[in-house]
Amino acid sequence: MKSTFRSVLLVLTITAFSIPAHGQFLKKLGKKAQKAAERTVERRVEQESSKKTDQALDSILEPGKEGQQTPPNPDSPQAPNNGGGQSPNTESDTKNGEPAPSGTKSIQVYSKFDYVPGDKPLFFDDFANDFIGDFPSKWNTNGGGEIVTLGDSQEKWYAITNRSITLPNLANTLPEDYTVEFDLKVVNLTKKTGSGARLEIYLTETPNLTLNESYASSTLNFCQYIAIGVQVTNRFKDNPSPISNRLARDLRNVYQDIIHISIAVNKNRYRLWINESKIADLPQFIYKPELINYLKLKVDGTDLETRNERVLIGNLKIAEGGVDLRRKLIAEGKISTNGILFDSGSTNIKPESMGIIRQIYQVLQQDGSINLKIVGHTDSDGADDANMKLSKGRADAVKSALVSVYGVDGSRLITEGKGELEPVAENSSPEGKAQNRRVEFIKQ
Structure with missing residues (x-):
């Protein structure tokens, strides 16, 4: 690569001296290269500055972060399994700061995703x-x-x-x-x-x-x-x-x-x-x-x-809705959300659900005395016993995400599945079924 670069540089130098008409072109080319290099340096400075700003904001928005147990690095090859049946990626999931295609990501990539769906x-x-x-x-x-x-x-x-x-x-x-x-x-x-x-x-x-x-x-x-x-x-x-x-x-x-x-x-x-x-x-x-x-x-x-x-x-x-679930959980001691989504008939958490799980983690991080029960519910599709097993598996998957992605102590979390036994809406419509497929968090 270096020899190729030197060869190209030599050709350009010889051409500049032997063909005067090209002299101005090479000067312009040199100026463009210089400006491109300057832009690259500026971008790197901006990226580093943005990283420092994010760290500062995290320390404000997530009090007590210093001195807490460090959650596993989502991009580390040693990061544990996410509990949703998928292995974490070990390669970068973004390119030049842009979102990567959804099919290439695990839930760790969404660990700072702050979207919370309405309830x-x-x-x-x-x-x-x-x-x-x-x-x-x-x-x-x-x-x-x-x-x-x-x-x-x-x-x-x-x-x-x-x-x-x-x-x-x-x-x-x-x-x-x-x-x-x-x-x-x-x-x-x-x-x-x-x-x-x-x-x-x-x-x-x-x-x-x-x-x-x-x-x-x-x-x-x-x-x-x-x-x-x-x-x-x-x-x-x-x-x-x-x-x-x-x-x-x-x-x-x-x-x-x-x-x-x-x-x-x-x-x-x-x-x-x-x-x-x-x-x-x-x-x-x-x-x-x-x-x-x-x-x-x-x-x-x-x-x-x-x-x-x-x-x-x-x-x-x-x-x-789309309200701050953290304050509601602290004030009322219980929240119910159908914003944690799973693959159909599966315990695999959809990555876009991590905004809610992240808020639950922030509550647990802020107050070390809080323990939670995680309760899974399903709609009425399928057999009763299968729904009971599915609802418990989904509650377990949420617990596993809190433990593996955010480093929450698993002893602070218990899980339960109630299947289709406690519907909050009719199961005769897609909207009703969507309300019944939910996860509850209850302070213990």
Whole structure:
């Protein structure tokens, strides 16, 4: 490598002296190289500064961290198993600070993921009751779409038609505090996927199939030949400080896999995560919360006819809340959440659930006198004895995550499974089943 570099340098030097016309070009090239080196140094300084800032914030937000038992390093080859049936990764799960594709990560990667889903379901759709090829029964659109599956998987997805607006039929308007989650898969992305290929996520004023109203939006651009990032825009009447900004992120590799989108709205504040990475945190993005009532999705710029590009969404969940569970657990001594998700029929914790488990860890870390009982519950699908075993296994998996990821003393935690014995909603609808699949934390 060194000899090759010297050879190239020698050729450039000889050329500079022998061909005067190229002299100016080489000077410009040298200046560009110098500027590039300066930018590299600046980036490294920024990264180190950011790391120090994170450490300082951790010491403030997580009091008592100094002198506590150090949790296992999620990236260390010696890190114990996460209890969810997966082995931790031993290689870096991000590249250049960007979120890695979801299929390559274990729950350790999400150990600082701070998204907490709402605890009162408002809408849930996994399209289980829809037939393949049909338009989903709980949605509306001005363009079209159909239910599809991927490969041999039986999981259903809603393929949204290009150049169309679609929205779930909510029974009630959105409250001031709520969360939105869904899985996203863009099929057949290639280097030819253009800069117009995108999914626009709107929080809007009306359920009309237009966008001529107040809104706040995030646009995910799927272009593969350049990195475009995420566009955030809001439009409210009389807004003295409208926002329109492109957040520079290279997400091209991320979009090659199934990803998880999480959005949290707390009155004026708007936050967006892609997988475990927070992309946007805008304190005044929802300028007038009283004007934001509905969720709409718009797909544009994909090429179905020539390249078979399609945008698919799955497992959409809207829930009221997203409150700080730490204070509630300390004050009331008990919390129940359906935000800890598992693979279907399994004890494998979905990584995006770690925001809640992290908050439980923070409570235990702050007060060493607190012990907890972790209780798992299921819906009524399946046999009673199988559900009892599954609910206990899921409680055990949560305990294992607290112990292996965060270093909590296992003697402070006991587990119990109650299967389908204590439902909090009817098991006749997807929303009711989602409420019944929950985990309780009870102070002992």
